[in-house]
Amino acid sequence: MNAWPGVIEHYRPWMRLAEGVEPVTLLEGNTPLIPLPRQAAELGASAFYVKYEALNPSGSFKDRGMTAAISQAVHDGAKAVICASTGNTAASAAAYAARAGLRCIVLVPRGKVAAGKLGGAIAHAAEVIQVEGSFDQALEMVSTLAAERAIALVNSVNPFRLEGQKTAAFEICDALGRAPDWLALPVGNAGNITAYWMGFTEYHSRLGSGLPRILGVQAEGAAPLVLGHPVDKPETVATAIRIGRPARGEQALQAARESSGRIIAVPDEAILQAQQALAGEGLWVEPASAAGLAGLQREVAAGRLSLAGSTIVCVCTGHGLKDPDIVTTRAAKPRVIPVEMDSLRDLVDR
Numbered sequence: 001m002n003a004w005p006g007v008i009e010h011y012r013p014w015m016r017l018a019e020g021v022e023p024v025t026l027l028e029g030n031t032p033l034i035p036l037p038r039q040a041a042e043l044g045a046s047a048f049y050v051k052y053e054a055l056n057p058s059g060s061f062k063d064r065g066m067t068a069a070i071s072q073a074v075h076d077g078a079k080a081v082i083c084a085s086t087g088n089t090a091a092s093a094a095a096y097a098a099r100a101g102l103r104c105i106v107l108v109p110r111g112k113v114a115a116g117k118l119g120g121a122i123a124h125a126a127e128v129i130q131v132e133g134s135f136d137q138a139l140e141m142v143s144t145l146a147a148e149r150a151i152a153l154v155n156s157v158n159p160f161r162l163e164g165q166k167t168a169a170f171e172i173c174d175a176l177g178r179a180p181d182w183l184a185l186p187v188g189n190a191g192n193i194t195a196y197w198m199g200f201t202e203y204h205s206r207l208g209s210g211l212p213r214i215l216g217v218q219a220e221g222a223a224p225l226v227l228g229h230p231v232d233k234p235e236t237v238a239t240a241i242r243i244g245r246p247a248r249g250e251q252a253l254q255a256a257r258e259s260s261g262r263i264i265a266v267p268d269e270a271i272l273q274a275q276q277a278l279a280g281e282g283l284w285v286e287p288a289s290a291a292g293l294a295g296l297q298r299e300v301a302a303g304r305l306s307l308a309g310s311t312i313v314c315v316c317t318g319h320g321l322k323d324p325d326i327v328t329t330r331a332a333k334p335r336v337i338p339v340e341m342d343s344l345r346d347l348v349d350r
């Protein structure tokens, strides 16, 4: 069997890229669909899987979209790319721009980006600019600049990002033999929910793979799609979805509506508990990534969702290593002992 070639090479006939685009790839995609039988039992579902997007090269699903956006940018003759980011887009753009030899400029909200994400962008030598404002304001700034200069905008308003990201839906259908009954995922700028719905509908129209109902989950402090209006000062521990003016908000609502699903909001505490539940299964994800499970748990507990007989896929979008402080600052500090066997025995036998 041939080795996995990355999402463009593998799904090329399904992707709207210009002819002759040479993939700039880090062999992203082909992430595992991990069964969690205990969670299935707790939710009353017949099967529960995590699509573990943390295992992409830069640690989040953003790599699927970035391989497409950067490949197309190179094909179009771009010498530089720019994005606004809550962190993972910056780390991913920096990695793929480095691979392609492009200049990469990223704007992030000052002081609101998790260490593992900022570190990634800096490691790949992106030019990181902190803005004294929100992600939404940073996105407005980079959009304006990209329209003025020969710099490619690689946020998910770039259609090629969605072309890459929709391949996750294809992989889920390929692994299960059909679409799941429900797909749960976090919603921030709403590119991913839009891409998944595109992917499922395109596969279904040609292969009859079925369509999932989609549960999009926002954090209560950053829930414009649930409130029905933008949020000026979004706040949540789930920094990847700390967005008050989702660029693809309309399409997200449409995906929820057309799939007979919905978009809901959950409190930060529920997100952190779901993060702990996933860690208890051996999967460490960043807080935003746990929003999908938090949303499912909440709907089931409130009696608004019955999952009997259903197959559920929960998308875990990014790795826990991105934001280690969230767990270390909340937990008790590890004990310190001298090099003394009795101290060790005392602690272990307590």
Ligand SMILES: *Cc1c(COP(=O)(O)O)cnc(C)c1O
Residues within 6 Å of the ligand: 060, 061, 062, 088, 089, 156, 186, 187, 188, 189, 190, 191, 192, 193, 240, 241, 286, 288, 289, 317, 318, 319
């Ligand atoms: C970007 C991101 C999201 C949100 O995705 P959108 O496409 O902005 O809705 C969720 N989780 C993680 C880890 C992310 O990096």
